[in-house]
Amino acid sequence: MFELRDVTAGYDRREPVVRGASLTIAPGEAVGLLGPSGCGKSTLAKVAALLHRPAAGQVVIDGEAVNGWRHAAPRGLRTAVGVVFQQPRLSADPRLRLREVIAEPLRAAGRSRADAADRALETAEAVGLTGELLGRRPHEVSDGQLQRACLARALVLRPRWLVCDEMTAMLDASTTAALVHVVEDYRREHGAGLLAVGHDRVLLDRWCDRTVEWSRIART
Incomplete structure (x- = not known):
């Protein structure tokens, strides 16, 4: 509850x-x-x-x-608890690539780099992000693509x-x-x-x- x-x-x-x-x-x-x-x-x-x-x-x-x-x-x-906010450009670090945005909670939880990368890729695929997009930074994608990454970030620890x-x-x-x-x-x-x-x-x-x-x- x-x-x-x-x-x-x-x-x-x-x-x-x-x-x-x-x-x-x-x-x-x-x-x-x-x-x-x-x-x-x-x-x-x-x-x-x-x-x-x-x-x-x-x-x-x-x-x-x-x-x-x-x-x-x-x-x-x-x-x-996983959270997704209204404005993805205010909630994603502009210096990170999308794969790194998604993996942030995993790295903060102490997961290995390899494990974080594998889980981030799996979750990215679930929200409809392709491998090519994962190498881009927030300013290189649309609001919808960035919000997909933010949703993946919220789901990656399986809250x-x-x-x-x-x-x-x-x-x-x-x-x-x-x-x-x-x-x-x-x-x-x-x-x-x-x-x-x-x-x-x-x-x-x-x-x-x-x-x-x-x-x-x-x-x-």
Whole structure:
């Protein structure tokens, strides 16, 4: 079970962006979180991905309360959650080739260079990236190709939970469909739970088992 319990978070303790948000996701369940731009969805997504410490409340993953954030989180919890953000060009190191972008979590987890390269190639193929593209840097590929690499990076450690924060907002319809298909294939194979954050109700309703409106999980 993935639980957000009464989470309050922001970047100024006097004016939190998120107030008292609570949400539960069951193993293998896909939950859509629907809300307008600027409401705090992305901040909550960062908290769920263990990238931002909340001012109050708890994140509980598979029965274990999270006490550390970013690199201070226990490795078992860090690797349990994969995250894909809206803007791939802000979340990928421009100095790295795509194969290196994908392999980043493996190298951080202490995998050997050879093992990381093999797993990165396998995951790249699963998201539709060819070997030739893997040798390019972010500025040499399209937004859709780079987002495929960012999705592969999120999946390469085979997480039990996925957080997709407006993952398809900058993509065309065909690329959106392809990436959603990749996520669903992964979920079926691994039984992973999903939090899909967005403002497109039609997409979330089609993609997820249930869609929750922001106003129902957080105080204004």
